[in-house]
Amino acid sequence: MHGHPAPPLRSGGCRRVGGSQAHQSGQSSSAGGSASSVRAVVRVSCHQSAFSRQILSTRYFASVQYGDWVILRGVSKNLVENTPRVVEQTTICFVSSRHFCISKRGTQSVNIEFRPVREEEVDDFIRAESRGFGRNATDAYLAHGNRLIEADRTLAAFEGKRLVGTSTSHTLKMTVPGGAAVPTGGIAWVTVQPTHRRRGINTGMMVQQLHRIHERGEPLAALWPSESAIYGRFGYEMAAFGERWTVERQRSALTHSPEEQGQTSFVDSWEARGIFPDVYQRVFSVRSGMVTRNDAAWDDELSGAPQGRSVAEIFYVVYELDGRVDGYVKYRIDRSQSRLIIFELVTATDEAHAALWKFCMGVDLLDTVEGNNRPVDDPLLWMLADPQRLRRESQDALWLRLVDAPVVLAQRRYAKEGKLVIEIQDSICPWNNGRFQLDGGLDGAQCRPTSASADLSLSVADLASGYLGATGYSALQRASRIQEHSVGAIKLMDEMFATDLKPWCAHDF
Ligand SMILES: CC(C)(COP(=O)(O)OP(=O)(O)OC[C@H]1O[C@@H](n2cnc3c(N)ncnc32)[C@H](O)[C@@H]1OP(=O)(O)O)[C@@H](O)C(=O)NCCC(=O)NCCS
Known part of the structure; x- marks a missing residue:
């Protein structure tokens, strides 16, 4: 991630992606939207309320306001062409037609076209x-x-x-x-x-x-x-969330650890290509927050060194039991700083987890072992004899956006049976706005629009924070981000949304 000290090799964030094969078409379109569904984002500066009122009252526009931005639908070509000249002090950015006009506080005027490459x-x-x-x-x-x-x-x-x-x-x-x-x-x-x-x-x-x-x-x-x-x-x-861990090798003795019956061995990158996806898939199926890594992303992941780092510095180790690989680690050695840096350690069993950590901490002639983006509930903490010497740095890792909130609320399962009327505010995706009745439990869930009064109100972003189980909504309530209308609603929400494993995303796309 770019905002944190860069993780080794993959600097991640929005720029180092794990994507997929280039698509065949690549056909340029006019960034979606016909003339009848033109949308625009208009930023209205504070002294433009008259303009804002004019826009909002115009019958051609279905509009949604968020902060000082307004999204418009059905904008006429005439307005696209004339508005920047008419309105000063306003940023206008038409996002779905071939012609876009942006005027920043009257100082600049440029034509921007948004489209796929x-x-x-x-x-x-x-x-x-x-x-x-x-x-x-x-x-x-x-x-x-x-x-x-x-x-x-x-x-x-x-x-x-x-x-x-x-x-x-x-x-x-x-x-x-x-x-x-x-x-x-x-x-x-x-x-x-x-x-x-x-x-x-x-x-x-x-x-x-x-x-x-x-x-x-x-x-x-x-x-x-x-x-x-x-x-x-x-x-x-x-x-x-994820955590960056630094373990001092001299203080890495373990007091608790599952008994190991398998063995660790080195594999080449081409062997890893055949083995790692299987282990990853097993973890993907049980850990919320994990995302798919397709063939192109695996090829990229195991191709060596996207940033020109020598392939010779990268090692792949697997843990195998009864002919099945249960975990892998990809790491490199940084002699100049006397450390082993784990790029990715993914394990489908506790035994493989313990074995691969022990392997990393046992590599000689180094002072520390560093693991980037460890799950916040990685059990190593509870295995170490001297956990105080484990340095942990929290990272915000994956950010989530509920694009279709009622749909995703119905797609997860809930730790406790419950019924809640949730009022969602979403100024960018208007279909999420409104009150929805969530009826969920261990076996399934439904989420439908309702006219019943709300048990609680929150923004779509607040809803995303606890959707995977990373945090309880009561923490957001204490931060004055959520309004509770029925006593006990947020407590019930916390109980329903709780998960056994904390969400974790191993793939920085
Ligand atoms: C981040 C970036 C894409 C923003 O592009 P931009 O076209 O300048 O953004 P906008 O003009 O739409 O800005 C919208 C708002 O976001 C805010 N914003 C933009 N970048 C920000 C940043 N890095 N930190 C904090 N606020 C930021 C702007 O201040 C603006 O808010 P304001 O109008 O209230 O001041 C651009 O600065 C950039 O390319 N940065 C370097 C690369 C990067 O960090 N990319 C993101 C990877 S995840």
Whole structure:
């Protein structure tokens, strides 16, 4: 993740993606939407309330307001062409027609077109994204991007022929409590060129990405943000945490540990390609927050070194019992800082977990073992003789967006039978607005619109924070983020949404 000290090798976040094969079509469309369904995001500065009233009262627009942004539907071409001249001090960003007009507080006026890139533009897209993060794209990085980017799922911003904003969503599925694998748009590769920032370009891309994900029938969106301040305004919230762990090898004795009967062995990367996906899949099926990693992402993951690091530095070890591999670790040695760095340690049994940690902590001539993005309930803490010497740094990891809230509420299972009327506020995806009756338990759930009075009210982002079970809603209530209307409603919600395992996402896409 970009906002944290970069994890080794994969720097992750919105820019290092685990995507999928490039799609065949790459056909450029006008970023979705016919003339009759043109949408716009209009940011109305505080002294533009007269304009805001005018827009909102115009019969052509179905509009939704969030903060000082207004999303409009059914905008006429006439308005697209004339508004920037008429209205000063206003940022206007039309996100679904071929012509977009942005005017930042009357100081600049540019025409921006938002659309997917064509196959032949993918290299430019990768170069622009790399520049957005302050680097020039190497050949290895271009190859990495080409493996992962699905051209028809990109949404880029163009000023004339110049690419000034990049974003994409990957085709993923996410495990939710109860085990359902829910189609998810994995947002990544988000940048706006430093020459074009703070003009609403990213806002335009993010709002339209959500609408496009909804049109694809994917009820969830997720991302790994570089900075936490960017995505809350679009309804995303922290939903699965990870921890960066540093273990001092001299203090790594274990007092408790499952008995091991299998063995650890090294494998080559091509062998790992045949073995690791199976173990990953076993964990995917039981741990909420895990997302699918398709063939292209596995190829990329095991291709060696997307950032030019020597393949010679990377090692793959598996734990095998009775002919079955139950866990793997991918790591590298950093001699200069005397540490072993775990990229990924994924285990389907407690025995494999203990064996692979012991293996890593047993590698000689090093001072520390570092594990990035460990699950918050990794049992190693309870196995160590000297747990105080384990350094833990919390990371916000995966952010979740309930694109279709009632649909995803019905798709998870609940730890306790319960019935709640939840009032959801969502200013970007208007179909989520309103009161819904959730009727859920261990065996299934239903969630339907209702006119009954609400037991509690919360924003769609607040709802996302506890959806996978990472946190109790009572914590958000104490932070004054949720209103309870019926006494005990939030307590019941906490009991219903609780999970045995904490959510964890091993794949930083
Ligand atoms: C983050 C980024 C994409 C934002 O693009 P942008 O077009 O400038 O964003 P917008 O103009 O739509 O900004 C909308 C709002 O988000 C805020 N915002 C944008 N980037 C922010 C950041 N990094 N931290 C905090 N707030 C941010 C803006 O301040 C603005 O809010 P305001 O109008 O209340 O001031 C761009 O700054 C960028 O490319 N950064 C480097 C790459 C990066 O971090 N990408 C995200 C990867 S997850």
